[in-house]
Amino acid sequence: MSRKIVVISAGLRQPSSTRLLADRLAEAARRQLEALGAEVDLEVIEVRDHGHDLVNNLIVGYPSEQLEEVLDRVSRADGLIAVTPTFSASYNGLFKMFVDVLDDSALIDKPVLIAATGGTGRHSLVLEHELRPLFSYLHAVVMPTGVYAAPEDWGSGAESESPLATRIDRAAGELAREVDRRESPLPPDPFDSPDSFEKLLA
Amino acid sequence: MQVGIFGVGDVVADPVTGRPPTEHERIKAVLEYAQLAEDVGLDVFAIGEHHNPPFIPSSPTTILGYVAARTSRLQLSTSTTLITTNDPVKIAEDYAMLQHLADGRVDLMMGRGNTGPVYPWFGQDIRNGIALAVENYALLRRLWREDVVDWEGKFRTPLQGFTSTPRPLDDVPPFVWHGSIRSPEIAEQAAYYGDGFFHNNLFWPKRHVRQMIELYRRRFEHYGHGPADQAIVGLAAQLYVRKNSQDAINEFRPYYDASPVYGGGPSLEQTSQDTALLVGSPDQVIERILQFREYAAGDYQRQLFNVDGLGIPHRAVLEQIEQLGEIAAVIRKEFAVGRPEHVPDAPTHASLKAAKELSAEAVR
Numbered sequence: 001m002s003r004k005i006v007v008i009s010a011g012l013r014q015p016s017s018t019r020l021l022a023d024r025l026a027e028a029a030r031r032q033l034e035a036l037g038a039e040v041d042l043e044v045i046e047v048r049d050h051g052h053d054l055v056n057n058l059i060v061g062y063p064s065e066q067l068e069e070v071l072d073r074v075s076r077a078d079g080l081i082a083v084t085p086t087f088s089a090s091y092n093g094l095f096k097m098f099v100d101v102l103d104d105s106a107l108i109d110k111p112v113l114i115a116a117t118g119g120t121g122r123h124s125l126v127l128e129h130e131l132r133p134l135f136s137y138l139h140a141v142v143m144p145t146g147v148y149a150a151p152e153d154w155g156s157g158a159e160s161e162s163p164l165a166t167r168i169d170r171a172a173g174e175l176a177r178e179v180d181r182r183e184s185p186l187p188p189d190p191f192d193s194p195d196s197f198e199k200l201l202a
Numbered sequence: 203m204q205v206g207i208f209g210v211g212d213v214v215a216d217p218v219t220g221r222p223p224t225e226h227e228r229i230k231a232v233l234e235y236a237q238l239a240e241d242v243g244l245d246v247f248a249i250g251e252h253h254n255p256p257f258i259p260s261s262p263t264t265i266l267g268y269v270a271a272r273t274s275r276l277q278l279s280t281s282t283t284l285i286t287t288n289d290p291v292k293i294a295e296d297y298a299m300l301q302h303l304a305d306g307r308v309d310l311m312m313g314r315g316n317t318g319p320v321y322p323w324f325g326q327d328i329r330n331g332i333a334l335a336v337e338n339y340a341l342l343r344r345l346w347r348e349d350v351v352d353w354e355g356k357f358r359t360p361l362q363g364f365t366s367t368p369r370p371l372d373d374v375p376p377f378v379w380h381g382s383i384r385s386p387e388i389a390e391q392a393a394y395y396g397d398g399f400f401h402n403n404l405f406w407p408k409r410h411v412r413q414m415i416e417l418y419r420r421r422f423e424h425y426g427h428g429p430a431d432q433a434i435v436g437l438a439a440q441l442y443v444r445k446n447s448q449d450a451i452n453e454f455r456p457y458y459d460a461s462p463v464y465g466g467g468p469s470l471e472q473t474s475q476d477t478a479l480l481v482g483s484p485d486q487v488i489e490r491i492l493q494f495r496e497y498a499a500g501d502y503q504r505q506l507f508n509v510d511g512l513g514i515p516h517r518a519v520l521e522q523i524e525q526l527g528e529i530a531a532v533i534r535k536e537f538a539v540g541r542p543e544h545v546p547d548a549p550t551h552a553s554l555k556a557a558k559e560l561s562a563e564a565v566r
Contacts, residue, residue, distance in 0.1 A: 055466075055467070056467045056468040056472075059464070059465075059466055059467030059468075060405070060463065060464060060467045060468060060473075061405065062405075062406055062407055062410070064468070064472075064476070065407070065409070065476075190386045191386055191413045191414065191416070191417045194386040194387060194389070194390050194417065194421075195387065195390070196390070197336075197390050197391060197393070197394035197421075197425075200332070200333075200336050200387060200390070200391070201336060201340065
């Protein structure tokens with residue numbers, strides 16, 4: 001069965017350490033899902049590519065055609081990997097704007113792997129205090145392991161206390177198993193089968 | 203095809219001059235637009251209802267009563283009547299009265315209102331918006347159709363032996379449109395009753411407008427009111443025309459850029475592409491309007507234009523209405539080409555009365 005993993009990367013610079021982390025998580029998830037017998041379709045969304053569309057959506061209340069297609073692919077994904085840089089003790093504004101324009105029901109019961117980068121390891125609890133509650137609020141199934149990459153992680157090897165590669169593999173494995181045991185989501189189409197009026201009248 | 207103007211009576215400073223009109227000036231201006239609409243041969247004048255600044259029309263039947271006395275052919279309508287926060291008893295009474303004053307030239311468009319605090323100011327809760335629209339409208343229909351009503355619901359004091367007065371003119375209730383931008387439940391409501399469905403396609407991209415209207419048409423047929431292409435559909439548009447299209451764009455841009463809806467968002471050009479914003483020469487605008495049948499999923503019955511608001515100066519609005527008189531003549535003719543015989547016009551008091559007499563005869 002083909003499973004779709006969508007990666008949301010909210011890094012702002014190019015090259016971006018956020019994107020680097022996102023790619024490593026994506027590859028690890030692909031490897032582990034394939035090991036479970038699935039075909040994997042991977043898509044990375046660079047949020048900055050949709051910056052203006054996101055502002056416009058917030059202002060006028062509807063997405064551009066292009067942004068709508070992106071949001072639709074998130075709704076239809078089997079699993080999500082969400083990666084943001086840490087700004088002022090939280091996800092950055094661009095990341096939040098993307099989450100804000102998702103349909104209320106887009107992430108219900110969807111396995112989500114949360115990850116973040118930051119300028120120092122002292123920000124690592126951003127995962128637990130900002131990202132995890134955000135996705136819990138949206139009724140996503142958030143993986144127990146979140147991955148935070150500080151600058152020193154990119155230069156540490158297997159001998160370090162908790163190597164980045166180990167954490168990536170653990171988180172990706174959790175995501176792979178959650179995706180594997182679920183059916184693919186079928187987002188509801190409100191125009192296709194609305195509640196009948198008799199039901200509304202009752 | 204009925205062609206007309208609609209507005210919500212916003213009192214906004216002209217972003218070019220910085221000068222805000224007074225409420226009095228704005229109210230008088232709206233009345234002048236209605237009279238000019240009749241003079242240039244438009245069919246419909248509709249005014250919204252708001253109970254918060256910067257809007258003036260808190261009392262739509264007062265405005266429409268005045269317009270009724272100053273006009274003789276214009277159909278008077280609303281854009282919209284708040285079915286959620288108004289007492290349906292008061293709507294039944296007010297609009298039956300207006301019907302008598304205007305000799306039947308009255309219909310209404312129901313809307314829910316989207317300003318959170320307005321609901322509690324009238325003792326309601328926006329989270330009940332759909333439920334209020336459903337219950338209140340069901341009662342309103344009975345008040346217009348039954349002389350004595352016993353009723354009990356969730357949101358309002360029960361009624362025992364209540365008669366709403368005056369009774370609708372000739373015992374024919376005003377025709378009702380239901381307006382909604384994105385709630386399938388309202389398209390479903392319009393379809394259930396065989397009422398009209400109006401989409402304010404100014405505020406939603408056309409691909410979704412079509413989805414909503416197709417849903418309404420499909421369900422209209424499902425509920426046994428006739429084939430889908432006989433459902434009664436209305437659309438909106440924002441209009442700014444000048445002989446020379448570049449003049450229209452240059453003049454309108456500051457009003458667009460300062461608009462509380464679009465300002466700081468997508469460009470005028472982008473919004474023109476996505477929605478029913480029409481800025482250009484009369485020929486360009488006519489060409490776009492004729493394509494609206496795509497939004498409406500077929501031939502439709504009513505096209506309303508917003509020409510005032512956003513601080514657009516009085517004189518420019520009058521010029522827009524004059525232009526619209528000429529545009530209306532062209533689009534009525536063009537829309538008639540290839541339109542099947544069985545596609546009805548929008549119901550009027552005369553047509554509803556005739557239908558009622560016909561069905562009474564059939565029973566006899």
